[in-house]
Amino acid sequence: MRIALIADAFPPMRTSSAVQLRDLAREFIRQGHQLTLLLPSSSLDQPWHLEHLDGVEVLRLRAPRTKDIGYVRRTLAEIAMPIAMRRNLAKSPLARRRWDGVVWYSPSIFHGPLVSSIKRTSDCRAYLIVRDIFPEWAVDMGLMRRGPAYHFFNAVAQYQYRLADVIGMQTPGNGRYFAQWHKKPGRDLEVLQNWLDMPTNNRCSVQVADTVLAGRKLFVYAGNMGVAQGLDIVLDLAEKLVARDDVGFLFVGRGSEAVRLKADAKARGLTNTLFFDEIDPDEIPDLYSQCAAGIVALDSRHKSHNIPGKFLTYMQSGLPVLANVNAGNDIAELIRHEQVGEVCETNRLDELAGLADVLLVKIDRDREISSRCRKLFSTRFSVVSAARQIAAALAN
Structure with a gap:
């Protein structure tokens, strides 16, 4: 054709x-x-x-x-x-x-x-x-x-x-x-x-071992940082967990809110947070291999349903997700049903922080969680x- x-x-x-x-x-x-x-x-x-x-x-x-x-x-x-x-x-x-x-x-x-x-x-x-x-x-x-x-x-x-x-x-x-x-x-x-197709696995220009976050369990957000993503609550989460020296937050990408978010993190004194510019898509697998979980964020005011491309890249790499999305979004049921992460639909910081703790424990104890992520990607x-x-x- x-x-x-x-x-x-x-x-x-x-x-x-x-x-x-x-x-x-x-x-x-x-x-x-x-x-x-x-x-x-x-x-x-x-x-x-x-x-x-x-x-x-x-x-x-x-x-x-x-x-x-x-x-x-x-x-x-x-x-x-x-x-x-x-x-x-x-x-x-x-x-x-x-x-x-x-x-x-x-x-x-x-x-x-x-x-x-x-x-x-x-x-x-x-x-x-x-x-x-x-x-x-x-x-x-x-x-x-x-x-x-x-x-x-x-x-x-x-x-x-x-x-x-x-x-x-x-x-x-x-x-x-x-x-x-x-x-x-x-x-x-x-x-x-x-x-998504399978990417080429190139060495990533971002090497966490060379940063202040070396040795920590990292939550990574890779993709567009715009108004629609509602990423401020993720910075709130990073601030709430700033005393934990075993957890870090990595933001990789660009967008209308990227400069503001980076400046906000600096103003808050978030020593557990790093920002990097967007990278070549073929570097994504190596980036994710250095991380513990991916972040999915959608502004709570959304009423439509969305499965962001970054969610696919997380699943493809076997990376479970911590999601903060609008109530009723189809992706919430998908994450829960397939047991590939934790999802918050209330946009409440205390709930999101509790789910982050739950996910970190699961990552340590659930040996099959990465396999479920990859299986979901391959089948859906x-x-x-x-x-x-x-x-x-x-x-x-």
Whole structure:
């Protein structure tokens, strides 16, 4: 099958979505499909650039910059992005290419015009991978009111939903957001689990043995440090445990809150906490081999369900988790049912601290906990299954 995959993240970016899309693209090739990845690029000095990476045809199309800029500029750039990509696709060697299916990854919610063009000219089915219920989560977080901005973004999101023949959502709990959409005949709604391929195991640039946390049992957080993660309570936990010389906290990554959190930890005098910039994804296994447990954090104001990519990386490496998530999130039941960690749904520091103590004891006594983590990853989050599921939906 000839598939077009549209996204705004891919290596050399190091975000979890970039790694996921790289792994999915490689798996489509392994399963015998022809894949073209369409990406926006603000660094091109020409309309397009075509390259081949691991058998994947990658077409980078010049478009406005949408990363690491202010909200207003980013919104305007995202509106222009798919229009610029569509215009520059028409100038590329693939202008007359026809695909058997088009897949796109959200976020961003703005890919609709390009998807519409490909779907129309190729007369093919369209599969939307939804990993972010925006703008709903922004309203839940108090970052946006249900005013003009919300209604604009919601209209954009609804437009991309209308283009999809199939929507793959993260968990069953998110089905309520698509109930009305699903009522129209010919539309399919399904759970598409997050996925990861096996990374290369490179030596990590972060070596705990060379730091003040050497010899401690480490809780590690690796990934985006943004508003949606609600990481302040993790710093509160570190402060509560600062007198324990056997426990430490390691934060690795970037994000809108990273600088503030690091400064806060310094202001509190947290000698049990270290921050590092993001690392290459292939260094993650070696990083985790130095740690005792992974941290999953989602702001308690969330109402949607989310299984973060970092949770998959923890499971893949056999690392049990300490989670602080919004009440009722599907991931809480998953963690408890599979016995791969401890989870707090109250956002209360005393409960989280108690669960941290429980988990540390379990790590010492439960010899099977790492095996359960790896088994959960292999049975639920395989990139092989994800690629097969998407391809099957496009072929129907």
